[in-house]
Amino acid sequence: xxxxPFELERIQxxxxxxxxxxxxxxxxxxxxxxxxxxxxxxxxxxxxxLGYGHTIGEPKLRERIASxxxxxxxxxxxxxxxxxxAIFLTATLLLSGEDELLMMTPNxxxxxxxxxxxxxxxxxxxxEEESDWSWNLDKLRNAVSQxxxxxxxxxx
Numbered sequence: 001x002x003x004x005p006f007e008l009e010r011i012q013x014x015x016x017x018x019x020x021x022x023x024x025x026x027x028x029x030x031x032x033x034x035x036x037x038x039x040x041x042x043x044x045x046x047x048x049x050l051g052y053g054h055t056i057g058e059p060k061l062r063e064r065i066a067s068x069x070x071x072x073x074x075x076x077x078x079x080x081x082x083x084x085x086a087i088f089l090t091a092t093l094l095l096s097g098e099d100e101l102l103m104m105t106p107n108x109x110x111x112x113x114x115x116x117x118x119x120x121x122x123x124x125x126x127x128e129e130e131s132d133w134s135w136n137l138d139k140l141r142n143a144v145s146q147x148x149x150x151x152x153x154x155x156x
Contacts, residue, residue: 001117002117004113009109057078061079087108091111091118092114099121101150102143103115103124104135105126107152107153115150
C-alpha cells in the first residue's frame with residue numbers, strides 16, 4: 001500500500017515552530033499539568049509506575065469516557081493517540097477495494113488519502129453557504145450507493 005502525501009500537513013509541520021503568527025492553528029496554547037490537575041491528581045500521577053500502557057487505553061479513562069454516554073461501558077471505548085490514529089484505524093478497518101467513502105468537507109485530509117491508498121472511491125460533499133454551512137441532506141442521500149461503507153463528518 002502506498003500512501004499519498006498530505007502536502008498541507010507536511011508544510012504546516014515544517015513551519016509551525018518558527019512563525020510568529022500561525023494562521024493555520026486550530027488548537028489552543030498548551031497548558032501544564034499543574035494547570036489541568038488538582039494536587040491529589042498530580043500526586044497520583046507522580047506515583048504512577050512507568051511501563052507499557054494498555055493498548056486500548058487506560059481502564060480508568062475508558063470507564064470515565066463511557067460514563068458520559070448512556071448505555072455504554074469501558075468495553076465500548078477505544079482510546080487513540082490523537083485523531084490521526086483514530087482516522088487510520090477507522091479507514092483501514094472499514095474500507096477496502098471497491099468501497100466508497102462519502103466525506104464532508106472541510107475535513108481531515110488524511111481520511112481521503114488513506115481511503116484512496118486502500119483503493120476506495122472518495123466522494124466529497126461540501127458544506128454550502130446556501131444551507132447556512134450545513135450539509136445538504138438531499139445531496140448526501142443521493143450520493144449514498146451500495147458501495148458506501150463510511151460517511152466521514154467533521155465537527156469543530
